Amino acid sequence: MEEIARFTDVTRTFRGTVAVDSVDLILRPGEIVALLGPNGAGKSTLLDMLLGLRDPSAGTVRAFGMPPTARRARARMGAMLQDTTGPVGLTVAETVQLTQHLYPQATPLAELLALVELSDKAGRRVGELSGGERQRLSLALALTGSxxxxxxxEPTAALDVAGRxxxxxxxRDLAAQDRAIVLATHDLREAQEVADRVVVLHHGRKIADASTQEIVRRVGVSRMQLTTDAPAAWVANFLGxxxxSSSSDGRLELLTADAEGLLGALFSAxxxxxDLxxxxxxxxxxxxxxxxEPAA
Structure with missing residues (x-):
């Protein structure tokens, strides 16, 4: 399948600290890739290199077969980043029109505003928008160059349930148009709902890259709920x-890699x-x- 972007053995360091460590990654058209990881895992640094905002310390990043800083590559990218704010004194329509001048073939204003459901806010100033409306405006700006x-x-931050x-x-509709979409999120339910692939970063290294089902199967953990007279600390210390956690009625909920072994140990003791x-x-x-677990 055609590649949209590729990271090859990419490392990025800041003053001796490794933010991204020897990452290989391929992005393909029509695919939604969820990028997950704890704070400080390297997600933002990886995205910055993909967008040409930072250079790798080692390895190569290519978008459409070119360095991401190339003008032809940038013309085919769109980004909706955290803390994106438009000029608060301009209207929604003026802000989009300002962005349209950056692209040789920009998506028409009416089409963009309809797509993000801001048609009725075209004349409102950016500073008067709600948090959710600003998120939708940011998406419109990201899509301006098609x-x-x-x-x-974090595209759904500040959105209510319906907006999310x-x-x-x-x-999903955009991915169906053969766009490659990278979604960095802390909402794991969101990633499970929409992503074709999940990439997990930990201490700068890629520790998983597969479908949700494959990752869950690989980890091999089960979620158990039970009521027992064994102390919660005893259960927590069992290998695996x-x-x-404990509910108000004393029922335990836990993750374990060895459900049968835990039950056997409880009965043996x-x-x-x-209520299992x-x-x-x-x-x-x-x-x-x-x-x-420590990153390998």
């Missing part, structure tokens, strides 16, 4: 248990177990397990 590569950094659903639907449920882990559970 990009083949779209980078979205509409934006995720828009993202990575997270334990003479503890009672009731065991289910496959979700992406959030797999993510917690992956990032709890």
């Amino acid at each position: 990009p083949d590569l779209l980078v979205l950094d 659903r509409r934006l995720l639907r828009t993202i 248990v990575t997270e334990v 003479g503890h009672q177990v009731r 449920t065991v289910a496959d882990a979700d992406l959030e559970s797999a993510f917690l397990t992956l990032t709890q």
Whole structure:
């Protein structure tokens, strides 16, 4: 399949600190890739290099077969970054029109505003918009040049539930037009809902790159709920248990890589177990397990 972008053994250091460490990554058309990782994992640095805002310390980044700083490559990219603010004194329409001048073939104003549901706000000043409306304006600006590569950094921040659903639907529609979309998010349910692939960074290294189902299967953890007379601390210290919480009625919820072993240990120690449920882990559970371990 055609490539949109490729990272080859990319490393980026800042004053001796490794922010991105030997990352290989390929982005393809029509694919939504969720970029996940704890704070400081290197996500923003990776996106900056993809957009040509930073150079790698080692390795190569290519977009459309060119360095991301090349004018022809930049013309095919769009980005919706965190803390993006428009000129507060301009109207929504004026802000989009200002951005349109940066592209030789810009998407028409009416089409952009309709896509992000801001047609009725065209004459409103940016400074008067709500947080969710500003997010939608940022998406309109990212789409102005009809990009083949779209980078979205926490795009649903400040959106209510309905707005979030509409934006995720828009993202899926854009990917269906053979755009490559990179979605950096802390919302793991969002990533599981919309992404074709999930890439997990930890301490600057890529520790997972697969579909949600493959990552969950690889981690091999289960989510258990049970009521037991065993102390929660005893359960938490059992090998393979990575997270334990207790509800107000005393029922334990935990993640474990060895559900059968834990139950066997409880019974062998003479503890009672009731109200037991065991289910496959979700992406959030797999993510917690992956990032709890030291990066390889």
